[in-house]
Amino acid sequence: MTRKLFGTDGIRGTANLDPMTAETALKLGMAAGRHFTRGSHRHVVVIGKDTRLSGYLLEPALTAGFIAVGMDVVLLGPLPTPAVAMLTRSLRADLGVMISASxxxxxxxxxxxxxPDGFKLSDEDEAAIEHKMFNGLESYRVGSDHLGKAKRLDDAVGRYIEYAKGSFPRGLxxxxxxxxxxxxxxxxxKVAPTVLWELGAEVVPVAVNPDGFNINKDCGSLHTEALRTQVVTHGAHLGIALDGDADRVVLCDEHGAIIDGDQVMGLIGASWKASGQLRGNAVVATVMSNMGLEKFLGGHGIDLHRTGVGDRYVLERMRRDGINVGGEQSGHIILSDHSTTGDGLVAALQVLAAIVDSGKPASQVLxxxxxxxxxxxxxxVSGQPETVLGEAKVKAAIAEGENRLNGSGRVLIRKSGTEPLIRVMAEGEDKPLVESVVDDIVAAIKDVAA
Structure with a gap:
């Protein structure tokens, strides 16, 4: 079975337009509920969300779908994605759901x-659920005496706060x-400022007044101007920027300079190896992570394993090889000793632990x-990207670029998963050479695709 609705990170789209409608959410709740109804126990699903206005549309529709197939629903309210993953396991639930577009x-x-293990579903599970959504869905309804119930978990915020604090080293x-x-x-x-304050920090909170419309608007990990300004203005030691569902983090040092996920992975990988915590003697990153990270880790005797773009592929490799540090340059940091998915706050706490241990400023530590x-x-391109990339002229340009870099850099060519685009990336020690290599490959693609 193949997937059409599910992408690399669940189902996503414009709210109240197909497929991100109440109708789709209702069907998804019924199909996923049925798929995870295994055994004779009372089945439970937990549902969390971010602060978007459309959460009020999708949450009740999903709830109705799960109840219709006899599954009890625990509503968490606004909480980070990693909190939903954690509470799915903690509550011994059969399924966890996060409503968010990150x-x-x-x-x-x-x-x-x-x-139920707190990990994102496999491609096979998603395909099976999608098949159920459009085949025999009505047959999954239970009788009126077997409908599920819904309740709100009032202390969900407090549970995640304690979980996040528990990832910070004792004694610090x-x-x-x-x-x-x-x-x-x-x-x-709510949770991020509270965790930092309870651990003793003086906290300057930014973008903590959601109104349903302002999530990620000129703030968060993709828009760091406000963070940088506030760090310098307040003379802060560190800035932390999360995204809408807090599964990624970007940091800012005391001078207002941005620190990306590659530097964070390098820091955690090296410090965990020094303390004996690093498993597999490796870090997992995607093909987009910088060669500088690879060189740095190699200098500490640590391997770098690369995967395709997407945190789920990073996690698959981590689980397969028994590695406990991985992530993406964009700030998805997965620390499997603490979480089953990316957790921006937990990653930031590991960085803060290194800063406290060293007694040095963030600019030196990071x-x-x-x-x-x-x-x-x-x-x-107007045609199929695969066809364009298969043309002899394009293949020759790519090979020539790799030869010109001569082991001092690399070329990465990949097609977009959502648009008719070919992404051409190169990196190396010689910037003018890298720019020239990219320009030549782009020119070849344009000639073929014209």
Missing amino acids: HNPYQDNGIKLFG RLDGLKIVVDCANGAAY RLFDPFPQVLKNVR
């Missing part, structure tokens, strides 16, 4: 599903540190390597 604007929304505190935290007017607007110059250009 870093997208409020007009979009999405639905992510977690299995954040006393004396001033921290700016940008919550993107999203799911972490500037571990100079990234190799990296150039990325998107080329829009």
